[in-house]
Amino acid sequence: MKTGLHTLLKHKIYLLLLWVLQIYFSSPAQEHPNLILTKTGVKNIRKQLGSIPMFDNTLVKVKAEVDKEIQSGIHVPIPKDMAGGYTHDRHKKNWIILQKAGLLYQLLEDEKYAMYTHNVLKEYAKMYPSLPLHPKKRSYARGKIFWQCLNDANWLVYVSQAYDCIYDYLDKDQRNYLEKNLFVPYANFLSKENPQFFNRIHNHSTWGNVAVGMIGLVMNNQELINRALYGMKIENFDHELKDNDGGFILKKDEKAGFFANLDSPFSPDGYYTEGPYYQRYAMYPFMIFAQALQNKKPELKIFEYKDGVLINSVNTLLNLTNINGDFFPINDAQKGMSYYSKELVSAVNIAYYYGNNSPSLLDIAQKQNSVRLDQTGLSVSQGIKENKRIPFSKNSIEFTDGSNGNEGGIGILRSKDKQHELVMKYSAHGLSHGHYDKLSFSYYHKGNEVMQDYGLARFVNIEQKNGGGYLKENKTWAKQTIAHNTIIQDENSHFNGEYEKGSLHHSEKYIFDTSHPKLQIVSAKESNAYQNTRLHRTMLLLEDLGFQKPLLIDIMQFVSNGAHQFDLPYYYHGQIIDTNFDFETFDTLSPLGLKSGYQHLWLENKTVIDDTKTAQITWLHNDAFYTLSTFTKAKNEILFTRIGANDPRHNLRRDPSFIIRKPQSKNDTFITVIETHGTYNPVTEIAKNSSSSIKEIKEVKTDNENYLGWKIITKDDNEHTFVLCVTNNQKETQHSIYLNNSPIQWIGPYYYSKN
Amino acid sequence: MKTGLHTLLKHKIYLLLLWVLQIYFSSPAQEHPNLILTKTGVKNIRKQLGSIPMFDNTLVKVKAEVDKEIQSGIHVPIPKDMAGGYTHDRHKKNWIILQKAGLLYQLLEDEKYAMYTHNVLKEYAKMYPSLPLHPKKRSYARGKIFWQCLNDANWLVYVSQAYDCIYDYLDKDQRNYLEKNLFVPYANFLSKENPQFFNRIHNHSTWGNVAVGMIGLVMNNQELINRALYGMKIENFDHELKDNDGGFILKKDEKAGFFANLDSPFSPDGYYTEGPYYQRYAMYPFMIFAQALQNKKPELKIFEYKDGVLINSVNTLLNLTNINGDFFPINDAQKGMSYYSKELVSAVNIAYYYGNNSPSLLDIAQKQNSVRLDQTGLSVSQGIKENKRIPFSKNSIEFTDGSNGNEGGIGILRSKDKQHELVMKYSAHGLSHGHYDKLSFSYYHKGNEVMQDYGLARFVNIEQKNGGGYLKENKTWAKQTIAHNTIIQDENSHFNGEYEKGSLHHSEKYIFDTSHPKLQIVSAKESNAYQNTRLHRTMLLLEDLGFQKPLLIDIMQFVSNGAHQFDLPYYYHGQIIDTNFDFETFDTLSPLGLKSGYQHLWLENKTVIDDTKTAQITWLHNDAFYTLSTFTKAKNEILFTRIGANDPRHNLRRDPSFIIRKPQSKNDTFITVIETHGTYNPVTEIAKNSSSSIKEIKEVKTDNENYLGWKIITKDDNEHTFVLCVTNNQKETQHSIYLNNSPIQWIGPYYYSKN
Known part of the structure; x- marks a missing residue:
């Protein structure tokens, strides 16, 4: 008996300890939502609904949009079309609606959104295992749902969030079914089966990394998370291969994964080397994954990484717009894209929340007139409601x-x-x-x-x-x-x-x-x-x-x-x-x-x-x-x-x-x-x-080939004289030369006078 | 003594009668302002200043504009430039400012405006007698102040109003000086010396007629008034002559003068045959002169002339604009001209006041956000203040x-x-x-x-x-x-x-x-x-x-x-x-x-x-x-x-x-x-x-050459069938023909069916 009791007691203590351990170590990973929304965050939002105008207004719009979609039924067609075609646009719409439906389930506690999300995901899970590559053969990395892996990755970045939102609504079997048939093979397809897509320094790969990382975080799948953060080891790759845009796919010995994509294309100032149009595009996965990592792996201190490059980059991106908010079209860039895009709504909200609540970001958010339906959007809405906004003034930079x-x-x-x-x-x-x-x-x-x-x-x-x-x-x-x-x-x-x-x-x-x-x-x-x-x-x-x-x-x-x-x-x-x-x-x-x-x-x-x-x-x-x-x-x-x-x-x-x-x-x-x-x-x-005010421009000869000189003479006979030293840009250097036989002296790389 | 007394009495009675007669007959013509502003109108406006927002706002703007000009001094340069050049623009500015300064003198009772107006007019009177034709020889009717008589006429239409406003401020000698040196010769130049300009059916002549008529009304000069209203008799004119635009200058036996210009180019609907761009341009002299005639010669019942064509034409002109208020560019027309032009502000105000206070005109006036500073603008401002506005809805017409x-x-x-x-x-x-x-x-x-x-x-x-x-x-x-x-x-x-x-x-x-x-x-x-x-x-x-x-x-x-x-x-x-x-x-x-x-x-x-x-x-x-x-x-x-x-x-x-x-x-x-x-x-x-919804357009053969038939077939296979009878447009006629061997019947000039 004594032994028996002892054994029983030991066993109970063991179970108790196990339980404590489980709670202590596993609970943050298991109590959903925990990816973008959090349990606490959702509670906080629910409490404030109805008192935060911008958030409430956004919620009304999103609800109307999702309700209309739910009414129209479920549409998961066999992939077939290029961008602009029906199946492409439909699957794109699905990812948008699923992510929003997930949010609505959490915020409004109405099961119809969870049920809809689950039903759509089941359709995908039914279709996915037997789905061949997309029939259009135009991409260096063909997707399955879309003509290119890039769009497949987009889908998963959004849908991971939806899955997280309904995770606890599903039972284990339901989750297993989705993960086994859809999410795990989907993540592997984007990475293992498409290293030329996944393992690059490129906005495509950022999307790929984040897609795999997000679903990894939801499923608590450490292998996928690591793959997302640090890339894959690849052997025997043809490093001369190029993508559709003519870029190298994989340079030799290059690092890969999310961190590598943060290290390399971003300058310390937060300028993204592809230019603002693609920075805007990449901003969403960068910021959303950072938010997820901050929620689930705060020890990575992702927003402090590289001296806070992610927060900096949002400020940089906003500065790379003209007076209307349109991005300067540097490199490949479609004109008209602006800080009114949804990626920038996300970026501004996340930067506000995880940065220093910079009140000038509220100025942009107010213009955007839309917020994220999560803690970050809540804090922006509150900031605006409390009149904390100051102008976001763009200067020379x-x-x-x-x-x-x-x-x-x-x-x-x-x-x-x-x-x-x-x-x-x-x-x-x-x-x-x-x-x-x-x-x-x-x-x-x-x-x-x-x-x-x-x-x-x-x-x-x-x-x-x-x-x-x-x-x-x-x-x-x-x-x-x-x-x-x-x-x-x-x-x-x-x-x-x-x-x-x-x-x-x-x-x-x-x-x-x-x-x-x-x-x-x-x-x-x-x-x-x-x-x-x-x-x-x-x-x-x-x-x-x-x-x-x-x-x-x-x-x-x-x-x-x-x-x-x-x-x-x-x-x-x-x-x-x-x-x-x-x-x-x-x-x-x-x-x-x-x-x-x-x-x-x-x-x-x-x-x-x-x-x-x-x-x-x-x-x-x-x-x-x-x-x-x-x-x-x-x-x-x-x-x-x-x-x-x-x-x-x-x-x-x-x-x-x-x-x-x-x-x-x-x-x-x-x-x-x-x-x-x-x-x-x-x-x-x-x-x-x-008519012009300028009468004449003159070259001004200097006595020294290290200098360029010119004059602008106006119709009212003002003369603006300029000299530029082309070989020394030091601010402190003193220069003295002859200009039209008269000596002039100045400090720094250029001289200007008006008379 | 008796005779003496009698004579004295007779003389006194005579003087009394004379005085009564003078008051009775002359007063309306002699108590200024009486052209556009009236004594009573001015009193009424002065009483309400400060309580009629749109009027008050316009007044503030006009005052600021005129004050700035007065500060800049008097500029009456010798004419030299084409449109866009300094002297052209300066004289144009003068007419604008003078007209406004006159109004300000009346409304604000501040003599500085009268003095300024007088001073500028004296400069013109000093210059005018020796002024040759404008040096630019581009017009079929060269002006003196401007390169074409048209602009000289513009000047006088506006400046007549200014003169009327300060008429009573000047003494007789001052008036005589201006009239003898400036206004009378100016009016004669525009008419007698330029019959090819004055005596046409053309917007140019309307300006000419009105210029002469307006100054005639101010000076109570019946000869000029008649000339303006009914044109001049001209003999020995070369009827083959054309103007700069290639139009005939003077057709044989054509009537001339203001009434003729109302009769001929306007249709009963108020459409002006040159098109809305020029109708807009002519609208100002038509309406302003009508207002002046209504004030000084109400017996002409000018606003009832030709079934109220002037009031109709304002409605027509407003209908000849697109959704932004821009005129449809029919014939010669510079795009971008719209009902926001000052001519339309005048036209809308005058039509509102002398028409039936049509509340939909207030809708346009509100968009224009500016009113005339006279009785008509006052009534519009009041109407807006009293919320009488209803939408001006433009329909098919x-x-x-x-x-x-x-x-x-x-x-x-x-x-x-x-x-x-x-x-x-x-x-x-x-x-x-x-x-x-x-x-x-x-x-x-x-x-x-x-x-x-x-x-x-x-x-x-x-x-x-x-x-x-x-x-x-x-x-x-x-x-x-x-x-x-x-x-x-x-x-x-x-x-x-x-x-x-x-x-x-x-x-x-x-x-x-x-x-x-x-x-x-x-x-x-x-x-x-x-x-x-x-x-x-x-x-x-x-x-x-x-x-x-x-x-x-x-x-x-x-x-x-x-x-x-x-x-x-x-x-x-x-x-x-x-x-x-x-x-x-x-x-x-x-x-x-x-x-x-x-x-x-x-x-x-x-x-x-x-x-x-x-x-x-x-x-x-x-x-x-x-x-x-x-x-x-x-x-x-x-x-x-x-x-x-x-x-x-x-x-x-x-x-x-x-x-x-x-x-x-x-x-x-x-x-x-x-x-x-x-x-x-x-x-x-x-x-x-x-993509288009149309799959195909088909010609549809009818059994009869009096009919045209066609079909529009949509991608979802709807067929829209049309038949047009091209020889009979009667609404009541019954038609029956064979269309693709099937009989169809209908009433009126066209048939339409969808299936």
């Missing part, structure tokens, strides 16, 4: 590129009233979505493009246009240098348009200085785009009372070891109002060139400058006048072009440009000023200030 | 053209939700501002042009573009038929582009019927545009649940006595998304033709249809999808063009078109459907409903 911040960057100059915005690009290539446009820029006035970057050649999700995918003109036009506002040598794109070469190099920042009260300056050099040619562009935003609006001064210097043709295009919008030179008009239009994008440009007009002159072109766009003034020499040419040649499917916009051409030049400098002036009102029909 | 309403007209079809608006033109030529575009149309969706009319080729008041005047491309392009969405035979414009011929004819309305619950129809015929060719266009707006948005059905029939080439262009905006036919792309672009505007079109693509087919083109514009479906036969062609050839000064916009061509045809019908469907959202990147 620079972002470094490269994982260590030493691979060039992006410089943004904004005028004092924020109506003029210049973006200059001197970054690294930007992976497979990069364009060949070193030292390019775009320029905005009141959110309108004064000088545009073309963006991508693609109609995302419009099925008729190549299934919504990239068009071949993306490669033949949009990525080429001539499609951008930057210099082209001998009608060849930078790095000869070769990804392998372009990926090796980045431009070098030279100056970014906004300390002068009237003059902001950004300057960078590029020495690898063309062999034996050095390029150096300096852009200055001058705000002087002598001009109605800011002046953009553009100094593009090239130094080569042989004579070449150099072209500098400016892609404007609008109607030419006046020029101070005559130009030739053609009876028939021909393409400007044969390759590197030149084959897509019709040459509309041409002029050959006969002697040194300030050539001027005035145009009207959106009821404002602009003048480009450029210092030209004999034999320089100005070409008026329009996109559209060799475009048999009308895939390109018919946009115009001015191209300034210096034929057979070795060393020279394009000196150009873009001036905003005047307005036109079609209702009063009053034209104000329709 | 037809306006006849011609002084008796029997010269064709303009038909406007609006969808039920007002988002789609069709304007079809079957009017008379429209005087010198008319275009050669019989049976043309333009079409709007949410205020965006789906199918545009080009408008004019001019940049009004932009000096660099031909001094702001008409460009030669207005004649070579904008007026030509090919610049419009209508049919062209053998690449010749209607009436061979000859004003003399075009002015003789008008199209004939055939049907305007909006009584059907799903189908609205407008139809008209044109038999004179080409000799021996009859044209008949019918446009139908179909709203059926089978289509997401309304369908515009366009039936263009031609019957000729010989074989010709017929072109039907559609000027769209946006990006081509898809076509269901292949087309040719060219290595070089050439102009489509040699003359009649064809020389301005680049031919971008071409296809020759090989067999009967419904050709379809889908495009994307402002985030909406559109599809044009057209029934084509073998050898029909579809051409894609773009404006811009032979345009050496970039005076034309680079807008695209589809042209459907039927080569060598005698009798045939273009059957085309324009479908709005779907949306694109660049933030969510979701494309909804991006």
Whole structure:
């Protein structure tokens, strides 16, 4: 007995300890929801419903949307279509609705949402085991539900959240059925069966990693979680393989997984090397997985990783928008995408909650007028309700590129009233979505493009246009240098348009200085785009009372070891109002060139400058006048072009440009000023200030080839004189040179005076 | 003594009578202001200042504007520049400020405004007697202050009001000085010295008449008043002379003066034959002079003249705007002009006050957010304050053209939700501002042009573009038929582009019927545009649940006595998304033709249809999808063009078109459907409903050449069948024919069924 009692007691103590241990160690992992929503969070939200307007409003909208979908029944068709087609759009809708239905179940405690979610998931689980690869063979990584793994990953990132929300509603058998038939094979398909998709440094892989990681966290599957965080070991991979966008799939000895994707494409400033359009796209999986990790693995301190790069990157992304909130279209980017996108709603909410509750984020959230239906959205709604919002003011700012911040960057100059915005690009290539446009820029006035970057050649999700995918003109036009506002040598794109070469190099920042009260300056050099040619562009935003609006001064210097043709295009919008030179008009239009994008440009007009002159072109766009003034020499040419040649499917916009051409030049400098002036009102029909204030631009000879000098002379005879030291960018260095035989002295890399 | 007393008494009685007579007869003419403002009106306004928000707000703005000008000093430069140049703009500003300063003097009783007005007028009076004709010799009627009499007349219409306001502030000598040196010679210059300007049926003359009439009323100068109202007798005038726009200056035996200009260009519906852009321009002098006449010569009952045509015309003008309030650009018209213009503020205020205080006019006034600073503006402000406003709802409506309403007209079809608006033109030529575009149309969706009319080729008041005047491309392009969405035979414009011929004819309305619950129809015929060719266009707006948005059905029939080439262009905006036919792309672009505007079109693509087919083109514009479906036969062609050839000064916009061509045809019908469907959202990147719902358009043979039949078959196999009787438009007529061997019967000119 004693032994028996002892044994029994031991056994009971054992069970008790086991139970304690289970509670202590397992409970956080087992009591659902615990991925994005948490038990405590949900309780907190439920208590406050009805008293937090933005949250309540979002909830009403989401409920209406989901209720309507539930009424329409369950639709899980056999996958068949490309993006824009029915099955694609339907499965996409499913992931959106499932995630929301899960939330509604938790917040409203109405089982119909859990039942619906379960029923849809069962349909997927029924279909998945026998599902072949998607019939469309267009992707380097074909999915099963969609034509590419990327979309399959999207699905799982969202659906994991839905599963977490109804996890406790299901019994063990129901969960086993779903996990065995759907979630585990799904996660393995995205990773083990598609290493070329999963194991990269690329936004695709981020989605893949996070998909696997999220479902891993829900199922508490440590193997999947590790795979997501640290990637897979792969042997015998062909490292020369490229993806659909022409990017390398897997470089040798490269790290992979979520952490690697945080390490490498993000600079310490939070700039994502592919550019803001894809940063926006990747932001959702980055932030949502970070939130999940913070909930389930707080010991990773994910939001502190790399000095808080995730929170920084949200701030960076918001700064990479124009006055309307549209992202600057750097690299492959569809215009019109903005901080109103759902990814940015998530990013702003999560950054607010896990960052320092920065009150300026509430300004963006208020504009977005929508929040996440979780703790983060709750805290944003409360912040807004409590009037904590302060303006999110976007100023001139620079972002470094490269994982260590030493691979060039992006410089943004904004005028004092924020109506003029210049973006200059001197970054690294930007992976497979990069364009060949070193030292390019775009320029905005009141959110309108004064000088545009073309963006991508693609109609995302419009099925008729190549299934919504990239068009071949993306490669033949949009990525080429001539499609951008930057210099082209001998009608060849930078790095000869070769990804392998372009990926090796980045431009070098030279100056970014906004300390002068009237003059902001950004300057960078590029020495690898063309062999034996050095390029150096300096852009200055001058705000002087002598001009109605800011002046953009553009100094593009090239130094080569042989004579070449150099072209500098400016892609404007609008109607030419006046020029101070005559130009030739053609009876028939021909393409400007044969390759590197030149084959897509019709040459509309041409002029050959006969002697040194300030050539001027005035145009009207959106009821404002602009003048480009450029210092030209004999034999320089100005070409008026329009996109559209060799475009048999009308895939390109018919946009115009001015191209300034210096034929057979070795060393020279394009000196150009873009001036905003005047307005036109079609209702009063009053034209104000329709002419340029600039009389002349002059080159100013210095006694030293380390310096570039130029002058802008206005019609009221003010002279603005500039000197730039091109070989020393130190702020403290003292310079003294002779300018037109007069000595001048100054400190720092540039000199400016007005008289 | 007795006699003496008697004489004295008699004299006193005489004086008393004289005084009574003077008061009785002269007082209304002598107590100023009495032209636009009245003594009583001013008193009434002064009493209410501070309690009528819209009036008060306008007053604050006007005061700030005038105060700023007064501070800047007096500027009366010697005339020198074209429109857009300094002296032009300055004198224009003077007339604006003087008129406002006069009002302020009356309303605020602050003498500084009277003094300023007087001082400026003295400068003009000093300059005027020795002023030669304006140095620019561009006008058929050169002015003195401006390059054309028209602007001189504008000046006097406004300045007369200012003079009236300070009339009693001046003493007799001061008035005499101004009248003798400035106003009388000014009025004579505009009339006697420029009969070719003054004595026409034309908006120019209306301005001239009113200028002379207004100053005549202020000065109580009956001779000038009569001249203004009834014109001058002119002998020995060359009736073949034309003005700068190519219009006849003076037809033989034509009446002239204000009444003649009310009689002739206005139809009884209040449609002004030049079109709404010029109607808007003429509206100010018409309405302001009517107000002055009502104040000073109420016996003329001017607002009841011709069944109240002036009040009607304001309603008409407001109906001739799209959903944004922009005027439909019929004939010469600069786009963007709208009911927000100051002329329409005046027109709406005056029509409200002298009409029946129509509460829907308050809706427009509220949008305008500005009122006249007189009794009319006061009553509008009060109406708004008292919440009397009801919506001004624009419906489908037809306006006849011609002084008796029997010269064709303009038909406007609006969808039920007002988002789609069709304007079809079957009017008379429209005087010198008319275009050669019989049976043309333009079409709007949410205020965006789906199918545009080009408008004019001019940049009004932009000096660099031909001094702001008409460009030669207005004649070579904008007026030509090919610049419009209508049919062209053998690449010749209607009436061979000859004003003399075009002015003789008008199209004939055939049907305007909006009584059907799903189908609205407008139809008209044109038999004179080409000799021996009859044209008949019918446009139908179909709203059926089978289509997401309304369908515009366009039936263009031609019957000729010989074989010709017929072109039907559609000027769209946006990006081509898809076509269901292949087309040719060219290595070089050439102009489509040699003359009649064809020389301005680049031919971008071409296809020759090989067999009967419904050709379809889908495009994307402002985030909406559109599809044009057209029934084509073998050898029909579809051409894609773009404006811009032979345009050496970039005076034309680079807008695209589809042209459907039927080569060598005698009798045939273009059957085309324009479908709005779907949306694109660049933030969510979701494309909804991006494909047409139409599977096929079929010609349906009838057993009788008096009927046209066609069918629209949708992708879900609904068939919409239409029959149009082309020879009898009577509503009551019963028709019975065989359609595909089945008998059908109906009443009225068209048949429609869906199954």
